Amino acid sequence: MEKKQLKEYIHTCMHQLYGGVIRRQQHLIRCLVGDYHSSSSRSGPLLLVNKCTRMQSVMSGGNPTLEVDALSILRSISPNLDATKHKGQAGRIAVIGGCREYTGAPYFSAISALKIGADLSHVFCTKDAAPVIKGYSPELIVHPLLEESYNVRDEDITTSLNKVLIEVDKWMERFDCLVIGPGLGRDPFLLDCVTDIMKNARQNNIPMVIDGDGLFLVTNCLDLISGYPLAVLTPNINEYKRLVQKVLNCEVNDQDGPQQLLSLSKSMGGVTILRKGQSDYISDGKEVKSVSIYGSPRRCGGQGDILSGSVAVFFAWARKLVGNGEPDINPAMVSCIAGSALMRKAASLAFQDKKRSTLTTDIIEHLGRSLEDICPVR
Ligand SMILES: NC(=O)C1=CN([C@@H]2O[C@H](COP(=O)(O)OP(=O)(O)OC[C@H]3O[C@@H](n4cnc5c(N)ncnc54)[C@H](O)[C@@H]3O)[C@@H](O)[C@H]2O)[C@@H](O)CC1
Ligand SMILES: Nc1ncnc2c1ncn2[C@@H]1O[C@H](COP(=O)(O)OP(=O)(O)OP(=O)(O)O)[C@@H](O)[C@H]1O
Numbered sequence: 001m002e003k004k005q006l007k008e009y010i011h012t013c014m015h016q017l018y019g020g021v022i023r024r025q026q027h028l029i030r031c032l033v034g035d036y037h038s039s040s041s042r043s044g045p046l047l048l049v050n051k052c053t054r055m056q057s058v059m060s061g062g063n064p065t066l067e068v069d070a071l072s073i074l075r076s077i078s079p080n081l082d083a084t085k086h087k088g089q090a091g092r093i094a095v096i097g098g099c100r101e102y103t104g105a106p107y108f109s110a111i112s113a114l115k116i117g118a119d120l121s122h123v124f125c126t127k128d129a130a131p132v133i134k135g136y137s138p139e140l141i142v143h144p145l146l147e148e149s150y151n152v153r154d155e156d157i158t159t160s161l162n163k164v165l166i167e168v169d170k171w172m173e174r175f176d177c178l179v180i181g182p183g184l185g186r187d188p189f190l191l192d193c194v195t196d197i198m199k200n201a202r203q204n205n206i207p208m209v210i211d212g213d214g215l216f217l218v219t220n221c222l223d224l225i226s227g228y229p230l231a232v233l234t235p236n237i238n239e240y241k242r243l244v245q246k247v248l249n250c251e252v253n254d255q256d257g258p259q260q261l262l263s264l265s266k267s268m269g270g271v272t273i274l275r276k277g278q279s280d281y282i283s284d285g286k287e288v289k290s291v292s293i294y295g296s297p298r299r300c301g302g303q304g305d306i307l308s309g310s311v312a313v314f315f316a317w318a319r320k321l322v323g324n325g326e327p328d329i330n331p332a333m334v335s336c337i338a339g340s341a342l343m344r345k346a347a348s349l350a351f352q353d354k355k356r357s358t359l360t361t362d363i364i365e366h367l368g369r370s371l372e373d374i375c376p377v378r
């Protein structure tokens with residue numbers, strides 16, 4: 001190829017590459033501000049999707065005015081797969097959780113992250129839990145670094161705590177997002193270790209998705225996340241109740257659910273909260289959005305763990321978009337919307353297939369097809 005031809009070729013490639021990025025970003029903003037109705041170039045199928053999701057919102061008892069076009073948002077943040085990328089660019093996630101009682105939850109969260117498209121998924125758990133979690137999957141990188149009180153003598157508490165922190169710290173800066181809490185348990189020494197891990201992560205501006213016993217921890221120690229814009233909380237019905245009682249000093253008010261969620265998030269300094277339920281509601285203290293895409297009527301344990309792993313990957317992806325010049329989106333909000341949409345779609349497909357016997361592992365098996373339906377690989 002001649003020098004001039006080569007220059008033109010590079011120019012065309014750059015144009016295609018950045019043109020695509022800009023189009024994708026404009027699309028994302030339109031999804032978030034919901035102006036599809038006014039956009040002539042976006043009539044037809046997308047308008048239909050939007051009407052459809054609003055209808056689902058009504059049917060699930062949600063608020064159609066808050067319903068967001070979650071599938072389009074998911075599409076907008078999903079990176080293309082191409083041959084120029086190297087391992088790690090699609091996300092490196094770490095789950096902090098897994099103890100004697102709970103080995104399923106961290107596995108569900110970490111494997112979901114991989115199935116969605118993260119390149120690497122780590123689990124930091126106790127020594128007892130590690131061989132079990134490794135046994136579930138060779139794909140996960142499992143670190144048996146955490147300790148529970150029964151394994152630590154009183155006189156060794158400080159040295160053991162420091163040892164754990166030094167070991168975990170070696171890995172920390174490699175991660176695009178942490179998931180704190182699936183199957184963590186509530187052992188006091190373990191929670192002390194995780195408190196320091198979270199302080200460290202916050203100092204290093206690492207995003208954190210906090211779920212399960214991680215929520216038990218932060219509800220009792222709000223300063224850990226208060227005012228941290230890179231924190232996402234994903235409470236279920238009990239976890240939400242405890243948060244509302246602690247922060248707002250009142251009971252959950254379902255009559256005015258979205259407004260209370262907004263106040264809760266605002267009172268916590270703008271952390272993003274995804275309140276899981278019949279419809280999922282998401283707020284960053286500035287706005288509230290809902291996702292009511294059909295899910296599954298099965299409420300088997302572990303579905304929230306799929307969600308936490310998914311949100312972590314989408315957080316990593318959405319943050320990259322912001323890094324590429326995305327003007328005014330909150331990656332925490334976007335990642336919750338995308339995670340909720342994907343989880344519900346996969347649950348619905350799994351239920352079509354397995355009906356009453358649907359389990360969390362069945363839903364995980366449908367993550368790939370769900371993503372492919374929403375956002376096909378080109
Ligand atoms: N297969 C698994 O390993 C799964 C584990 N899970 C994990 O299970 C843990 C609890 O989640 P839930 O959604 O059930 O939490 P909830 O807070 O909804 O309920 C837990 C129940 O157990 C009690 N409880 C839990 N730990 C306790 C402790 N140390 N001392 C006294 N009471 C205690 C609570 O008071 C409550 O009644 C989380 O770490 C979660 O991630 C779930 O994700 C489901 C799947
Ligand atoms: N009534 C419902 N209808 C449809 N989907 C629901 C319903 N309740 C919860 N979900 C969905 O299931 C997922 C998990 O929510 P759930 O409240 O079961 O979390 P959890 O109790 O933390 O789960 P886990 O057992 O993993 O701890 C969320 O993505 C949510 O959207």
Ligand SMILES: [Mg+2]
Nearest residue numbers: 212236304305
């Ligand atoms: Mg849970």
